[in-house]
Amino acid sequence: MSQNATLTLGLKSPAGVAACATGLTKVYGEGETRVVALDSVTVEFGRGRFTAIMGPSGSGKSTLMHCMAGLDAISEGSARIGDTELSGLNDRQLTRLRREKIGFVFQAFNLLPTLDALENITLPMDIASSKPDQEWLELIVGTVGLSQRLRHRPSQLSGGQQQRVAVARALAARPEIVFADEPTGNLDSRSGAEVLGFLRESVRELGQTVVMVTHDPVAASYADRVVFLADGRVTDDLPAPTPEAVLDRMRHFDAKGRTS
Ligand SMILES: Nc1ncnc2c1ncn2[C@@H]1O[C@H](COP(=O)(O)OP(=O)(O)OP(=O)(O)O)[C@@H](O)[C@H]1O
Numbered sequence: 001m002s003q004n005a006t007l008t009l010g011l012k013s014p015a016g017v018a019a020c021a022t023g024l025t026k027v028y029g030e031g032e033t034r035v036v037a038l039d040s041v042t043v044e045f046g047r048g049r050f051t052a053i054m055g056p057s058g059s060g061k062s063t064l065m066h067c068m069a070g071l072d073a074i075s076e077g078s079a080r081i082g083d084t085e086l087s088g089l090n091d092r093q094l095t096r097l098r099r100e101k102i103g104f105v106f107q108a109f110n111l112l113p114t115l116d117a118l119e120n121i122t123l124p125m126d127i128a129s130s131k132p133d134q135e136w137l138e139l140i141v142g143t144v145g146l147s148q149r150l151r152h153r154p155s156q157l158s159g160g161q162q163q164r165v166a167v168a169r170a171l172a173a174r175p176e177i178v179f180a181d182e183p184t185g186n187l188d189s190r191s192g193a194e195v196l197g198f199l200r201e202s203v204r205e206l207g208q209t210v211v212m213v214t215h216d217p218v219a220a221s222y223a224d225r226v227v228f229l230a231d232g233r234v235t236d237d238l239p240a241p242t243p244e245a246v247l248d249r250m251r252h253f254d255a256k257g258r259t260s
Pocket residue numbers: 028029035036037055056057058059060061062063064
């Protein structure tokens with residue numbers, strides 16, 4: 001990207017916290033079916049940073065993401081996106097916050113089959129009757145390498161290309177934060193690497209903030225930092241992760257799990 005584009009679009013990432021949880025607790029059910037999915041989690045997600053969330057199955061990764069994104073009500077504590085406290089918002093305000101401040105990427109690409117790639121990318125903004133910033137949109141489309149595929153429908157695109165459309169859609173409204181839940185879970189390793197590369201680039205080049213849930217140590221190594229959860233608690237925090245370092249931490253937890 002040229003320095004001019006960077007200056008025009010103000011892409012230098014502002015320092016600070018894009019989202020944070022404080023004493024965040026989430027309890028499902030009651031009585032015998034009571035499950036404490038999150039047990040007083042306190043964590044910050046830095047603005048302009050790429051954070052991976054890892055942990056064993058059932059450790060609370062998706063619940064944390066859903067609570068942080070206002071998709072699930074919290075039981076106790078606080079969840080903030082920027083300066084906005086989620087627990088104080090009603091459904092309409094939450095919908096608006098998600099539309100304006102949060103981008104989502106899921107394992108399933110969730111594209112509409114009758115729309116072409118560009119229409120899928122701009123759909124959330126069309127629904128919100130907001131106009132996409134054309135310059136930003138072109139930058140996103142160029143960054144995810146879709147310029148030649150914009151008039152293709154999902155069925156005419158590979159899985160990796162479809163997920164890139166989903167990444168572009170998540171970034172199109174220039175959200176405060178992007179939450180990605182196992183974004184490479186349905187992709188072969190090469191397509192997965194492409195998608196991770198674009199998420200990485202959206203952070204490094206475009207100053208976006210990404211929080212990604214993953215089981216894959218290689219995927220996690222694209223992040224700036226890995227937060228580990230176990231039994232609904234933050235158990236570790238690894239900066240500048242390599243696949244080996246992530247695997248090592250995972251082995252450590254497995255060993256602890258077996259002995260405790
Ligand atoms: N809607 C729900 N109702 C009841 N219990 C739930 C609900 N959603 C999640 N749980 C429970 O909360 C705990 C955390 O689940 P969560 O899906 O957040 O874990 P996870 O780390 O994302 O797991 P996975 O890696 O398998 O997706 C689990 O014990 C799960 O069974």
